[in-house]
Amino acid sequence: MSDRRTISVTINGETFEREVETRLTLADFIRHECLLTGTHVGCEHGVCGACTILLNGRTARSCLMLAVQANGQKITTIEGIAPNDEELHPLQQAFQDNHGLQCGFCTPGMLTTLLEFLQDNPDPTEREVREAISGNLCRCTGYQGIVAAALDAAKRLQAGA
Amino acid sequence: MKPAPFAYAKASTLEDALSLLAEHGDDARILAGGQSLMATLNMRLSAPQVLVDINRIDGLAGINDTGDALRIGAMTRHSDVETSDLIAQHAPLIAAAVDHIAHPAIRNRGTFGGSIAFADPAAELPACAMALDATMHIAGLNGERDVPAADFFEGLYETAIQPGEILTGVSIPKIADGWKSGFMELARRRGDYAIIGIAAQAKFDGSTFGDARLVYFNAGDRPVSTPQTAALLNGQGWSDDMAEKLAASLKRELDPPDDLNADGPMRKHLAGVLAKRVLGPMAGA
8 A cells, every 4th residue: 555645846946846655755756756857866864965855956966865855846857957958057177177076976066065065165175175075976086076167166166267 | 664544633732633642542743844754754663543634733833022132932943043043142042053953944844843853862952951950841731831941851752751642842041141151062064963962051250160060962861960060060160170070070961871872881981081171161261
């Protein structure tokens, strides 16, 4: 016997109405119901940070929320960060230019985490960047390129790039 | 993994939530911020029949000035505590502790009351609540009752909250003139559970300690107060000799567990290191 609800969630400006099981996590709703597979699911217990999304503008682990809890809320995923299909967001561009990713699995969570962080701390130190991404695991880069990308993005965003 | 099936109930009032708990008993779990519960559901370490979501209950979130104290609603998110002027002004120990709780994305969802009610011995806020003599407000179908922090933490993940009850808020006495607080934790990586941490508060006459309170976290099955060690400080100032006395006393008074991060003797040693790093600066040394 499964408990189901109809929910309506706005993701990247588009409204998705679906009937879902109440036990469905928000991460699986985004991936399997809305087919937005940029949000990655790693550890499923809040440790790896790969599933981090923006819920009403603030970061949240989408594996630690139920889809039903997002009913009526606004979500931004990695697919909603770039201004259009042609251009990358300055943070995305900085990742590309600074070798901020290799396999790309952690990248969506890194970007959503850093978007919030750079909004709150537009001119961070390297140490602050390292602390900001301490909840996001990357097994490829050794974090060096990610930190460089974040610092570069801060400069670009401040310059209004 | 994915959670086992459950029935989901969104409570709209506290009475509603209490009735649901009364109806379902041990089969129900309260869903607050979900930052611990959801992980255990996903791993199927917990499989309740009913989840009672208290996120949409009006009045359970927010920080209110009640005169001599601040009342922090149970559903107040850590990130709202972190940015609160009231907390910064009147509860500097909480202000110092809160940004050590996990990571920003977790603090955006996790709640003050959730951390207190979950009573993880490695968590920051239970230790702060003990050091500050906080009062826990617990509601049941028969009304609200208050439990002092010293009587609240009963063991590993065990508290004075009885079946059918909900923690609705915590009152933190405002810091008074002449009092200072100190907080520090040792973790291998920012946001990890502390290997061991300290929450301290004392009254100062110049640089002389009085009424000192030291509470360690991840040093036992609950927050661990060390009154014998704290008593050594009272009426004294800071000195290297004092640091050594405290470290020796902590080795007698604490009995911390072994785990993958550190064994008991290492934790005892680190307790002394933390005392020195926190209490010296509090005394202006």
